Amino acid sequence: MDLELALRVCEAALKQAAREGALISVAVVDAGGHLVTFQRMEGARLAGPVLAPGKAYTSVAHGRPTADLAELARPGGELYGLAGDRFVCFGGGVPLWADYGEGERVMGGVGVSGGTIAQDVACAEAAASVWHTR
Amino acid sequence: MDLELALRVCEAALKQAAREGALISVAVVDAGGHLVTFQRMEGARLAGPVLAPGKAYTSVAHGRPTADLAELARPGGELYGLAGDRFVCFGGGVPLWADYGEGERVMGGVGVSGGTIAQDVACAEAAASVWHTR
Amino acid sequence: MDLELALRVCEAALKQAAREGALISVAVVDAGGHLVTFQRMEGARLAGPVLAPGKAYTSVAHGRPTADLAELARPGGELYGLAGDRFVCFGGGVPLWADYGEGERVMGGVGVSGGTIAQDVACAEAAASVWHTR
Amino acid sequence: MDLELALRVCEAALKQAAREGALISVAVVDAGGHLVTFQRMEGARLAGPVLAPGKAYTSVAHGRPTADLAELARPGGELYGLAGDRFVCFGGGVPLWADYGEGERVMGGVGVSGGTIAQDVACAEAAASVWHTR
Numbered sequence: 204m205d206l207e208l209a210l211r212v213c214e215a216a217l218k219q220a221a222r223e224g225a226l227i228s229v230a231v232v233d234a235g236g237h238l239v240t241f242q243r244m245e246g247a248r249l250a251g252p253v254l255a256p257g258k259a260y261t262s263v264a265h266g267r268p269t270a271d272l273a274e275l276a277r278p279g280g281e282l283y284g285l286a287g288d289r290f291v292c293f294g295g296g297v298p299l300w301a302d303y304g305e306g307e308r309v310m311g312g313v314g315v316s317g318g319t320i321a322q323d324v325a326c327a328e329a330a331a332s333v334w335h336t337r
Numbered sequence: 338m339d340l341e342l343a344l345r346v347c348e349a350a351l352k353q354a355a356r357e358g359a360l361i362s363v364a365v366v367d368a369g370g371h372l373v374t375f376q377r378m379e380g381a382r383l384a385g386p387v388l389a390p391g392k393a394y395t396s397v398a399h400g401r402p403t404a405d406l407a408e409l410a411r412p413g414g415e416l417y418g419l420a421g422d423r424f425v426c427f428g429g430g431v432p433l434w435a436d437y438g439e440g441e442r443v444m445g446g447v448g449v450s451g452g453t454i455a456q457d458v459a460c461a462e463a464a465a466s467v468w469h470t471r
Numbered sequence: 472m473d474l475e476l477a478l479r480v481c482e483a484a485l486k487q488a489a490r491e492g493a494l495i496s497v498a499v500v501d502a503g504g505h506l507v508t509f510q511r512m513e514g515a516r517l518a519g520p521v522l523a524p525g526k527a528y529t530s531v532a533h534g535r536p537t538a539d540l541a542e543l544a545r546p547g548g549e550l551y552g553l554a555g556d557r558f559v560c561f562g563g564g565v566p567l568w569a570d571y572g573e574g575e576r577v578m579g580g581v582g583v584s585g586g587t588i589a590q591d592v593a594c595a596e597a598a599a600s601v602w603h604t605r
Numbered sequence: 606m607d608l609e610l611a612l613r614v615c616e617a618a619l620k621q622a623a624r625e626g627a628l629i630s631v632a633v634v635d636a637g638g639h640l641v642t643f644q645r646m647e648g649a650r651l652a653g654p655v656l657a658p659g660k661a662y663t664s665v666a667h668g669r670p671t672a673d674l675a676e677l678a679r680p681g682g683e684l685y686g687l688a689g690d691r692f693v694c695f696g697g698g699v700p701l702w703a704d705y706g707e708g709e710r711v712m713g714g715v716g717v718s719g720g721t722i723a724q725d726v727a728c729a730e731a732a733a734s735v736w737h738t739r
Contacts, residue, residue: 205647238654241643245607246442249370250398252640253423277412286418293416320415339513369637372520375509379473386506514710517638518666521691545680554686561684588683 204231204299204311208337209239212299212330216315217242219329225318227326230255232312236263239311247317257289258296258314258327266309270294270324295323299334338365338433338445342471343373346433346464350449351376353463359452361460364389366446370397373445381451392430392448392461400443404428404458429457433468472499472567472579476605477507480567480598484583485510487597493586495594498523500580504531507579515585525557526564526582526595534577538562538592563591567602606633606701606713610739611641614701614732618717619644621731627720629728632657634714638665641713649719660698660716660729668711672696672726697725701736 209231216229228243228251236259243251258269265272272292275282286292291314299311311334315326343365350363362377362385370393377385392403399406403425409416410426420426425448433445445468449460477499484497496511496519504527511519526537533540540560543550554560559582567579579602583594611633618631630645630653638661645653660671667674671693677684678694688694693716701713713736717728 206644210644235651237645237651238643239645241640242608242612243639243641246440248398248400249637249639250424253398273417276418288421288423290418292418340510344510367637369517369635369639371511371517371637372509373511375506376474376478377505377507383503383505514708516666516668518692521666541685544686556689556691558686560686 204233204239206239208334209311212313212333213240213242215333216313216326216330217244219326220244220315220318220322223318223322223325225322225326227315227317227323228252228255229326229330230259230314231330232256232259232263232314234263234308234310236260236312244317251316254291254295254316255314257291258316259312260314261290261292262296262298262312262314263309264290266298268294268298269296269314270320294320295327297327297331299331338367338373340373342468343445346447346467347374347376349467350447350460350464351378353460354378354449354452354456357452357456357459359456359460361449361451361457362386362389363460363464364393364448365464366390366393366397366448368397368442368444370394370446378451385450388425388429388450389448391425392450393446394448395424395426396430396432396446396448397443398424400432402428402432402458403430403448404454428454429461431461431465433465472501472507474507476602477579480581480601481508481510483601484581484594484598485512487594488512488583488586488590491586491590491593493590493594495583495585495591496520496523497594497598498527498582499598500524500527500531500582502531502576502578504528504580512585519584522559522563522584523582525559526584527580528582529558529560530564530566530580530582531577532558534566536562536566536592537564537582538588562588563595565595565599567599606635606641608641610736611713614715614735615642615644617735618715618728618732619646621728622646622717622720622724625720625724625727627724627728629717629719629725630654630657631728631732632661632716633732634658634661634665634716636665636710636712638662638714646719653718656693656697656718657716659693660718661714662716663692663694664698664700664714664716665711666692668700670696670700670726671698671716672722696722697729699729699733701733
């Protein structure tokens with residue numbers, strides 16, 4: 204995950220946010236869940252610097268979109284108790300995959316926060332599509 | 338958010354608490370969520386120094402009253418998992434807005450803890466009304 | 472440590488700061504080290520909300536001015552390793568004592584941050600003198 | 606501190622890093638110390654995502670370059686014990702000032718990590734000069 208590609212991934216999230224009329228923060232992390240780039244739009248909520256990197260990290264750490272964790276983390280769900288300060292278990296985080304012949308591997312993640320969950324997810328998916336068509 | 342105004346915001350919360358017969362802590366934070374003033378009434382619970390600033394910060398970070406987050410953060414809600422050490426997701430935190438022509442901007446927040454949730458909300462709203470009529 | 476007295480203690484620190492030409496934050500804590508009141512002057516540094524309560528707490532927790540801990544906490548000192556995020560070991564925190572016949576007891580503490588260490592100490596001592604002549 | 610300006614500030618740090626032959630992370634924070642943008646160069650150390658935002662925040666919280674804190678935070682220095690998880694007390698963080706007539710105010714900060722301290726400082730100062738000539 205080099206910086207140039209991460210910035211393009213980021214840019215796609217911001218463009219989608221403009222289309223959605225949402226003010227967002229977006230974070231891109233590498234295969235270790237560590238921040239590569241982060242951008243917060245003017246006027247976006249201060250929760251963004253906490254939640255966007257959190258969602259990106261969580262999507263890498265669990266190898267799936269954070270939206271999928273939402274149900275699993277609820278009372279009665281398989282991963283009840285997971286949600287907390289470390290793992291952000293609601294939509295807006297999406298892993299970035301690569302095919303390595305023998306199987307897919309998580310190469311990074313993108314996290315978006317600031318809009319509604321539907322908007323955050325749409326922005327994160329727009330960002331991820333840049334990665335997958337790189 | 339200067340100190341003098343913050344003290345007046347604080348005082349309004351304490352007056353409302355006296356009317357409610359509640360013993361509260363009240364915190365006022367700036368646009369960055371950082372404490373400007375805090376006051377704890379004699380006999381108010383020790384949770385106040387944790388929760389009042391926490392509610393004030395949370396209302397700034399999310400740009401809405403913490404009471405609104407309560408529903409969203411419940412199991413089945415859109416933001417389940419948000420509630421934790423960082424964000425306090427029950428009533429008593431209210432953002433303080435200013436109109437900047439192009440739109441409203443969060444200029445600070447007030448958080449109240451110590452009474453029932455209804456009392457905390459009433460105190461926080463009384464405090465916020467001092468700000469909005471400043 | 473009731474709120475009214477704590478506010479007077481606080482006010483004395485702010486008056487001293489005005490004399491010193493310093494922009495400070497001041498915190499007053501009770502015998503448990505928990506915040507009773509906090510005030511940050513317009514333009515005072517953002518480290519204040521962290522350090523002023525930290526100094527007040529530390530002075531209560533160790534039963535002495537934080538300035539006294541500075542030497543003890545240095546390499547070679549008796550309490551080397553004490554300084555860190557929990558205990559603030561430089562000047563500006565002062566315990567508030569009461570005489571209980573059999574001996575003195577710490578009833579609270581005041582912490583000041585924002586000026587030079589000499590200014591912070593002067594403000595904290597001015598504040599403590601209000602307590603001791605209450 | 607809008608995103609566009611923050612990105613230009615960031616870019617200046619990266620250009621200076623290229624001149625220095627250093628691999629860095631750079632963070633720009635707003636007046637509340639909250640992240641606006643972050644960029645990590647390919648191959649830069651994993652400490653960057655921790656230290657660059659930490660330096661930027663610290664320079665805002667204390668209203669001075671983190672290099673100035675280095676001396677003060679040493680054993681025997683006035684602020685010994687300040688250095689820790691919260692405040693990063695070595696060079697590479699620089700506050701961004703604005704003149705408000707009555708005095709200067711901290712409007713944000715930039716933090717750089719990854720090179721030698723001298724390189725980090727050079728990159729942060731190059732970045733800050735973009736802000737001050739905006």
